[in-house]
Amino acid sequence: MVSIKSNLNLEPEMNHLSANPILQVENLTLGYRRSAWFGTSSRQQLIIRDISFAIQPNETVALVGQSGVGKTSIANSILRFLKPWHGNIYFLGQNIWQIPASRFRLIRPRLQPIFQDSATALNPMMTIDQAIMDGMKHLKLSHAEAQQRLNELLQMVELEPALCNHYPRQLSGGQRQRVVIARALATEPSLLILDEPLSALDLVTAVQIIDLLRSMRQRLNLSCLLITHDLMLAQQLADRIIVLKDGVVIDSGPTQQILTNPSHHFTRQLIHAAGILNRKT
Amino acid sequence: MIKRLISRLIEFIVVLFIGVTIIFIIIHLAPGDPSLQFCSPTAPLEQRELLMHRFGLDQPLWKQYTIWLKNAVIQFDFGISFFSGKQVGKMVRQALSPTLLLTGLALLFGILAGVFLGIQAAIRQNKFFDRFVTTIMFAFYSMPSFWLGLILLQIFAVQLNWLPSSQLVSVFHEQFSCGARLWDYCRHLILPVSTLGLIFAASFYRYSRNAMLTALSSEYILAAQARGTPRNHLIYRYALGNSLLPLISLVGTSLPVLFSGALMIEVVFGLPGLGRLMTDAVLTRDYPVIVAAALLSFFAAIIGNLMADIIYLIVDPRLRHS
Amino acid sequence: MSFPLLQVINLKVELIRPESSKSLLQEVNFELRSQELLAVIGESGGGKSLLIKALLKLLPPHFKVSGQIIYTDGNEQPVDLNHLSEKEINVYRRRKIGVLFQEPLSGLNPVLSCGTQLRDAVAFAREVSFAEAHEIALNLFATVGLLEPAAIYCTYPHQLSGGMAQRVALALALAGQPRLLLIDEPTSALDCIARREFMDLIQNLRQTQDLTVFMVTHDFANIAQIAAKILVLYAGLPVEYGDADRLWRQPHHPYTHLLFTTYQTLQKGETVAPSSPKLSDSASSSNGCSFAPRCPVVQDHCYPNFPSYQLLPDGTRLYCHFPLSP
Numbered sequence: 001m002v003s004i005k006s007n008l009n010l011e012p013e014m015n016h017l018s019a020n021p022i023l024q025v026e027n028l029t030l031g032y033r034r035s036a037w038f039g040t041s042s043r044q045q046l047i048i049r050d051i052s053f054a055i056q057p058n059e060t061v062a063l064v065g066q067s068g069v070g071k072t073s074i075a076n077s078i079l080r081f082l083k084p085w086h087g088n089i090y091f092l093g094q095n096i097w098q099i100p101a102s103r104f105r106l107i108r109p110r111l112q113p114i115f116q117d118s119a120t121a122l123n124p125m126m127t128i129d130q131a132i133m134d135g136m137k138h139l140k141l142s143h144a145e146a147q148q149r150l151n152e153l154l155q156m157v158e159l160e161p162a163l164c165n166h167y168p169r170q171l172s173g174g175q176r177q178r179v180v181i182a183r184a185l186a187t188e189p190s191l192l193i194l195d196e197p198l199s200a201l202d203l204v205t206a207v208q209i210i211d212l213l214r215s216m217r218q219r220l221n222l223s224c225l226l227i228t229h230d231l232m233l234a235q236q237l238a239d240r241i242i243v244l245k246d247g248v249v250i251d252s253g254p255t256q257q258i259l260t261n262p263s264h265h266f267t268r269q270l271i272h273a274a275g276i277l278n279r280k281t
Numbered sequence: 282m283i284k285r286l287i288s289r290l291i292e293f294i295v296v297l298f299i300g301v302t303i304i305f306i307i308i309h310l311a312p313g314d315p316s317l318q319f320c321s322p323t324a325p326l327e328q329r330e331l332l333m334h335r336f337g338l339d340q341p342l343w344k345q346y347t348i349w350l351k352n353a354v355i356q357f358d359f360g361i362s363f364f365s366g367k368q369v370g371k372m373v374r375q376a377l378s379p380t381l382l383l384t385g386l387a388l389l390f391g392i393l394a395g396v397f398l399g400i401q402a403a404i405r406q407n408k409f410f411d412r413f414v415t416t417i418m419f420a421f422y423s424m425p426s427f428w429l430g431l432i433l434l435q436i437f438a439v440q441l442n443w444l445p446s447s448q449l450v451s452v453f454h455e456q457f458s459c460g461a462r463l464w465d466y467c468r469h470l471i472l473p474v475s476t477l478g479l480i481f482a483a484s485f486y487r488y489s490r491n492a493m494l495t496a497l498s499s500e501y502i503l504a505a506q507a508r509g510t511p512r513n514h515l516i517y518r519y520a521l522g523n524s525l526l527p528l529i530s531l532v533g534t535s536l537p538v539l540f541s542g543a544l545m546i547e548v549v550f551g552l553p554g555l556g557r558l559m560t561d562a563v564l565t566r567d568y569p570v571i572v573a574a575a576l577l578s579f580f581a582a583i584i585g586n587l588m589a590d591i592i593y594l595i596v597d598p599r600l601r602h603s
Numbered sequence: 604m605s606f607p608l609l610q611v612i613n614l615k616v617e618l619i620r621p622e623s624s625k626s627l628l629q630e631v632n633f634e635l636r637s638q639e640l641l642a643v644i645g646e647s648g649g650g651k652s653l654l655i656k657a658l659l660k661l662l663p664p665h666f667k668v669s670g671q672i673i674y675t676d677g678n679e680q681p682v683d684l685n686h687l688s689e690k691e692i693n694v695y696r697r698r699k700i701g702v703l704f705q706e707p708l709s710g711l712n713p714v715l716s717c718g719t720q721l722r723d724a725v726a727f728a729r730e731v732s733f734a735e736a737h738e739i740a741l742n743l744f745a746t747v748g749l750l751e752p753a754a755i756y757c758t759y760p761h762q763l764s765g766g767m768a769q770r771v772a773l774a775l776a777l778a779g780q781p782r783l784l785l786i787d788e789p790t791s792a793l794d795c796i797a798r799r800e801f802m803d804l805i806q807n808l809r810q811t812q813d814l815t816v817f818m819v820t821h822d823f824a825n826i827a828q829i830a831a832k833i834l835v836l837y838a839g840l841p842v843e844y845g846d847a848d849r850l851w852r853q854p855h856h857p858y859t860h861l862l863f864t865t866y867q868t869l870q871k872g873e874t875v876a877p878s879s880p881k882l883s884d885s886a887s888s889s890n891g892c893s894f895a896p897r898c899p900v901v902q903d904h905c906y907p908n909f910p911s912y913q914l915l916p917d918g919t920r921l922y923c924h925f926p927l928s929p
Contacts (some may be wrong), residue, residue, distance in 0.1 A: 066794045066795075066796055066797070067765060067793070067794045067797070068764060118769055122866075172647075172648065199791065200791075201647070202645075202646040202821050203646075203648045203823070203862060203865055203866060204646060204861065204862065204865060205646065205647075207869070209867050214874075215823055229794035229795050229796075230794075230795055231795070232824075232869055232870070235869075235872050236869065236872075236874070259872065269796060270795060270796065271800040272796065272799070273795035273796045273824075274795045274824065275823070275824025275825070275870055276870060276872060278657075354829040500704065500706060500709035500710050501709060501710050501712045501713070503655060503704070504663060504702075504704055504710035504711070504772070505712070505724075506696075506774070507659055507661055507696055507702040508696060508697060508699075508701070508702075508724050508727075508728070508776070508778060508779070509692075509693040509694065509695070509696030509697030509706075509728065509729065509777060509779070510628075510696070510723075510726065510727060511693070511723070512689075514723070514727070516722075519715075522714055522715075523712070523713070523714055526714070548891070552629060577925055586611055596714075598713075598714055598715075598761075599713060599714075599759065599761050600717070
């Protein structure tokens with residue numbers, strides 16, 4: 001595997017951050033405000049209250065909880081889509097809600113989301129190679145370099161090069177998800193945000209993608225934030241698990257500990273529902 | 282919902298105000314000296330200034346603007362026509378009724394026929410009926426209205442001589458009995474109304490056929506079908522309701538057509554309507570009449586949109602409850 | 604007393620195009636006994652959802668469905684649903700067979716309240732007045748575990764959460780007191796806990812309402828214990844069909860084996876090794892066994908020859924040249 005040189009003009013302090021966490025979320029509080037005309041009256045709804053966690057380099061952390069608990073809102077906030085009410089989010093040492101948008105744009109390619117629905121994540125008018133090439137625009141590679149990188153990426157996600165000029169609708173769900181992953185990796189990300197990446201796939205395909213994600217993580221020193229309701233998936237990918245309920249963290253710790261020795265009864269309920277066999281017995 | 286309604290009304294008033302102001306500015310930006318419309322360019326300056334004074338054009342701009350709001354917008358008084366010297370308000374009002382009669386009837390016919398045929402074609406997709414009607418309607422859709430009008434004239438008025446070819450009433454209309462007068466109106470209106478109606482019907486047809494096809498292929502129709510829901514109930518309660526929702530805004534936005542769309546038809550059939558008034562005014566640069574017509578058409582547009590929005594709020598539960 | 608409620612014999616679904624026709628489902632044979640639960644598993648795109656639509660004749664005319672779908676309701680004469688007219692099958696759709704589709708929310712009419720939809724459905728299916736149907740609808744909402752039936756009655760679909768929409772759709776499927784309930788991937792839109800609750804509800808309904816269930820799913824966690832029979836579909840062919848217990852303990856077909864071992868490894872929390880020959884979902888062989896390109900135990904014989912049908916002594920139906928021996 002040829003190492004990929006970065007042409008990003010990141011500021012020097014960001015490059016030797018290996019000791020510091022990739023992502024640090026401090027006292028994050030999220031909510032929605034719906035305001036009527038002229039702000040006469042507004043309804044407020046608190047979603048996430050005072051959550052803190054950090055993701056170290058080469059670490060995968062899973063946020064687990066039922067649907068509607070606000071997991072995706074946290075992802076949106078990290079991606080600078082949803083402004084937090086309180087708290088700070090540091091990515092590569094930068095407080096992403098404090099720095100100007102122009103500066104955020106520089107580090108934004110280092111932060112790649114992969115969503116559940118691969119069908120809508122891809123532009124239906126773009127072929128596969130166009131979609132992946134699009135991901136490396138900011139690297140300002142020459143045509144030959146880009147082509148080489150494209151081939152490496154396709155090989156990495158185990159897509160046949162022949163599929164290059166296909167359109168998303170011509171691919172299966174698993175293949176599309178591979179394209180989405182390749183496009184995310186094209187930007188040389190430091191952190192992948194995986195939001196229910198497998199729930200649209202059947203078991204055999206899902207396992208293949210799990211395997212792919214696992215090997216990617218090792219080869220590219222990636223950190224991941226996995227968002228899921230499925231502890232079984234978290235168990236496969238995560239080093240640490242954070243369990244959310246009603247907007248707060250109710251349980252957190254290394255994966256093994258959470259699964260074998262959950263401290264909260266809701267975690268036990270989740271383990272039971274996911275069908276995970278208890279290995280203690 | 283009430284809040285949404287109120288905010289919609291506020292928006293309406295703001296848009297109304299902006300529009301009225303823009304029309305005022307455009308008149309002022311129009312090149313040329315209005316007083317020259319009334320006297321020769323060689324007339325002495327004092328005479329021209331006198332004219333300017335009489336029209337209020339020597340007043341400061343804000344004062345002219347308030348006069349404009351008061352007279353034109355509120356009282357619909359546009360002064361007198363440059364060309365005929367009559368009261369513009371009166372001219373417009375006189376021309377309005379034939380136009381409203383013509384376009385109103387045509388729109389009604391267009392909606393009824395277009396939507397009905399659209400639904401029938403959609404539920405018989407790709408059958409003979411669908412292909413036949415779609416072809417015909419496509420022909421009407423692409424035809425210029427005046428040309429269709431001329432063809433109908435040629436067939437029904439000239440060749441067959443069944444219907445009168447122009448004007449709204451016959452020459453001896455005044456002497457007719459009440460019933461005969463009504464019949465006289467109808468006979469004169471049949472050709473223009475069907476010409477315009479067919480053109481309207483063609484666009485409503487295309488729209489409602491597509492909307493119906495989309496609705497029929499949606500999941501909830503399949504689910505209802507899987508419950509053994511009778512076909513008529515499926516079509517008329519489930520699919521129709523959903524596919525007609527977007528039609529509301531189509532009708533709303535086509536309201537200004539009530540005033541301007543009939544222009545060609547009125548000219549072809551020699552009807553004394555707003556369209557003809559407007560064409561004549563444009564040709565003779567009769568500014569007060571043009572302004573009145575522009576304002577009317579603007580009102581129709583924003584009122585149409587407002588009504589469509591309000592009806593949406595009432596009928597669509599997704600808006601009603603959010 | 605258990606009797607065969609639904610028997611499907613040589614069902615075949617083809618997509619008819621002017622130039623060519625493509626077979627999407629073939630040689631589907633199974634029997635669903637009353638009060639049992641049959642689970643259909645397989646990958647997405649394997650024809651699972653198509654099967655449900657074919658059973659109720661809901662496919663558009665360019666799909667050709669051949670074979671027999673025999674429905675027997677206790678003391679009535681057996682009827683072949685596939686050869687009924689639209690009007691005749693509507694009676695079955697209304698009163699005998701309920702269906703719950705995959706996306707619960709898009710299966711609900713967005714402009715009618717949940718109650719109105721259910722009331723209409725009940726009124727049609729049971730031929731009662733709207734006033735009576737209203738009462739029945741409230742009861743049905745309670746039956747499917749919705750806590751405030753009266754509030755749900757006035758709610759519009761967009762105001763529901765995923766789990767609630769699922770239950771409303773279930774209530775609609777039960778409007779005609781069906782004997783047979785067809786369910787298409789009921790849990791893929793739900794989180795783990797909601798899945799478990801939903802499956803408990805189905806179990807409960809099976810007992811109280813005397814329901815027989817045909818369920819398409821890939822949620823192994825929840826079907827393992829409750830299904831009586833499992834049908835494994837791969838690329839439109841039912842590669843294995845038999846007793847759930849036996850299948851689960853000792854799958855004969857390599858694909859079933861792959862599915863179950865994968866799941867069991869996941870369950871134990873071990874790292875899964877993906878199936879050896881990777882993907883190539885696109886490169887399906889034109890003839891021969893369609894699983895051959897991915898099969899871990901493939902042999903030369905598998906490619907040119909379509910696997911023939913085998914009936915094992917324990918009643919398992921199998922399409923494989925080299926079934927895994929016990």
